[in-house]
Amino acid sequence: MDENTKVDQSAAEPAPKKSKKNRFVILGVVAVVVIALGAGFWKWHETAGFCAAICHTPMDEYYDTWANGTVDKSGNPVSNPAGMLAYAHANYDRAGNQVEHGAGMQCMDCHIPTISEQVHEALSWVTGDYEYPLEKRTLDDLVAARGLENSSEFCINDACHADLQSKDAFVASTAGLSAARNPHTMPHGKVDCGECHNAHTVSTNFCGSCHADSPVPEGWVSYKDFKAMSAKK
Structure with missing residues (x-):
């Protein structure tokens, strides 16, 4: 046969089929990567940094009270952030162990949203139809969101402050604090925790609304000063 008419046998042969085993390996690697990314995102989603990064405009004031503690959510200067619970709780994990600031409790340890709420918030953020400035959620709001009866159940339970049950x-x-004016004796009946303890503003002794000699814990402010600070928006 003439060399010019010879058929290149190698070109005529079909390409070898890819091994099914290789396909499964590739799919497995892709699945692992997707799962790892999803797990990482979900972990980040549960941190305070996520709240500030994704919805930074309405959340910045609240994030700063947790991260820095130099001002409250209304911009009032705070000389001692120990009385602002968002900042104070960032120093402790849920077991009550002191940790590096920021490694402790996160936003979602108190604010537990539903999937529908998160979807609504995401759509509001994307469309720009969000509330600003963001109104502070009261302790009553958080209690209702969890389906609890009162603030005592929210703050004192098996997971939080169990030693105070x-x-x-x-x-x-x-x-x-005071032999004569121990606020937790509640001589006038039960008082909601949120009357004294505040997360994104400095805490105050509600007893001071009537009793001028009520003790003011370190980092807290008098009731008179608290009312003046609350009037600033």
């Missing part, structure tokens, strides 16, 4: 322990926790 008995009345004696609850009263003893503030006994050192």
Whole structure:
């Protein structure tokens, strides 16, 4: 046969089929990467940094009270952030162990949203149809969101402040403030936790609304000063 008419046998042969095993390996690697990225995103989603990064415009004031503690959510200067619970709780994990600031409790340890709320918030952010400045959520709002009956259940339970579940322990926790005016004795009946303890503003002793000699814990402000600060928007 003439060399010019010879058929290149190698060109005529079909290309070898890719191994099914290789396909499964590739699919497996892709699946692992997707799962890892999803897990990483979900972990980030549960941190305070996520709230500030994704919805930074309405959330900046609140994030700063957790991260820095130099001002409250209304911009009032804070000399001692110990009385602002968002900042204070960032120093402790849910077991009550002191940790590096920011490694402790996160936004979603108190603010537990539903999927529908998160979808609504995402759409509001994308479309620009969001509330600003963002109105502070009260403790009553958080209690209702969890389907609880009162703020005591929200703040004192098996996961948070479990050591204060008995009345004696609850009263003893503030006994050192004042022998005459221990706020946890509640001589006038039950008082909501949020009347004194604030997350994104400095806490105050509600007893001071009537009793001028009520003790003011370190980092807190008098009730008079608190009302003046609250009037600033």
